[in-house]
Amino acid sequence: MSLLNIVNLSKKxxxxxxxxxxxxxxxxxxxxxxxxxxxxxSGCGKxxxxxxxxxxxxxxxxxxxxGATIFSSRAKxxxxxxxxxxxxxxxxxxxxxxxxxxxxxxxxxxxxxxISKDKRVAMVLEAAQMLELDKVLQAxxxxxxxxxxxxxxxxxxxxxxxxxxxxxxxxxxxDAKLRASTRNNLKLLQKRxxxxxxxxxxxxVEAMTLGDRIALLNNGHIEQIGTPQELYNNxxxxxxxxxxxSPPMNLFTLNVTFNNNQYGFIVNGxxxxxxxxxxxxxxxxxxxxxxxxxxxxxxIKPEPSKDSIEVTVTGIExxxxxxxxxxxxxxxxxxxxxxNLVPQIGEKVTIVLDLFxxxxxxxxxxxxx
Numbered sequence: 001m002s003l004l005n006i007v008n009l010s011k012k013x014x015x016x017x018x019x020x021x022x023x024x025x026x027x028x029x030x031x032x033x034x035x036x037x038x039x040x041x042s043g044c045g046k047x048x049x050x051x052x053x054x055x056x057x058x059x060x061x062x063x064x065x066x067g068a069t070i071f072s073s074r075a076k077x078x079x080x081x082x083x084x085x086x087x088x089x090x091x092x093x094x095x096x097x098x099x100x101x102x103x104x105x106x107x108x109x110x111x112x113x114x115i116s117k118d119k120r121v122a123m124v125l126e127a128a129q130m131l132e133l134d135k136v137l138q139a140x141x142x143x144x145x146x147x148x149x150x151x152x153x154x155x156x157x158x159x160x161x162x163x164x165x166x167x168x169x170x171x172x173x174x175d176a177k178l179r180a181s182t183r184n185n186l187k188l189l190q191k192r193x194x195x196x197x198x199x200x201x202x203x204x205v206e207a208m209t210l211g212d213r214i215a216l217l218n219n220g221h222i223e224q225i226g227t228p229q230e231l232y233n234n235x236x237x238x239x240x241x242x243x244x245x246s247p248p249m250n251l252f253t254l255n256v257t258f259n260n261n262q263y264g265f266i267v268n269g270x271x272x273x274x275x276x277x278x279x280x281x282x283x284x285x286x287x288x289x290x291x292x293x294x295x296x297x298x299x300i301k302p303e304p305s306k307d308s309i310e311v312t313v314t315g316i317e318x319x320x321x322x323x324x325x326x327x328x329x330x331x332x333x334x335x336x337x338x339x340n341l342v343p344q345i346g347e348k349v350t351i352v353l354d355l356f357x358x359x360x361x362x363x364x365x366x367x368x369x
Contacts, residue, residue, distance in 0.1 A: 006029070006062070024221050035199065036198050038215055044219060049200075063075070087163065088162035090166070093173070127158055130189065131152075133152060151182075164197075166198050167199045171206065208244070214228060216240055224236045235249075250294070254288070256289055282360055290362070296337045300351055312348050
């Protein structure tokens, strides 16, 4: 049985002029000791979902339960207060008390629970040592670096030994180098403690490196749930395909043709046949499709060939061992990764798409002419 179960959850906010649906029919299960990531663009509802789990908001419908305990249920008129949920939460701004030192900040949730002084001291020291804060216990938050303040907020959360650990974009205030090292430390700490963790982020790199599984949200509903590899290798729609991966997947809008028992399409005057693996994904009634190809599955060829496409290079990003090349073909932008051939901006080159690693998606109805 899953530790956290969310069934048909919805949340609506009422304003003076209208009602806004933040979440609609959210259903998911988080396993015990799992590192589960809520990923999505700003405004998709991920922080609202975290607040509902924590009890800071009440749902408009649906149910949230932890094990056999129902936390929130509109139909059953149940809402357990946040303080009674044994859930710890770390916010984006850390919310440390500036007049307290590190030890006092970590100790505070234990103090308000009435735990004895001797036990508090031992528990604070244990949490501080886990996060390498034992040498700054007497310092005030203003004397600490951003990474240290973030670790104090985590120590204050884990010292309670919660059943569930919630993190709302806790690394967004750190610089790139510190963020990368803290990600690794956070993952190791979570595995060592075995605390079930739900992590909110809009950064797909964070989601891919931290998450055992990811729920990708968009406009208040879940697009796909799966491991990082599942979302990357088998996206269910074009939104997932372009949100996961950097650079994002290339999408080509194509009119599929059928001649001599072979499906194909024409790009920039080149007729390209579709392999059987892609044909099986195309509905017989579909004429317009989105063909998705990852940048690493596009190759620059020194000489034109049967299936090559001519493009014009518009930009180059050198990343050391690899180079990201941006090009345009019939007003469609294309990005690819090359480790050997690096053309110049404005140069015309020929590329070949690896269609055996491509994806086919239905074009949204609103986009079809």
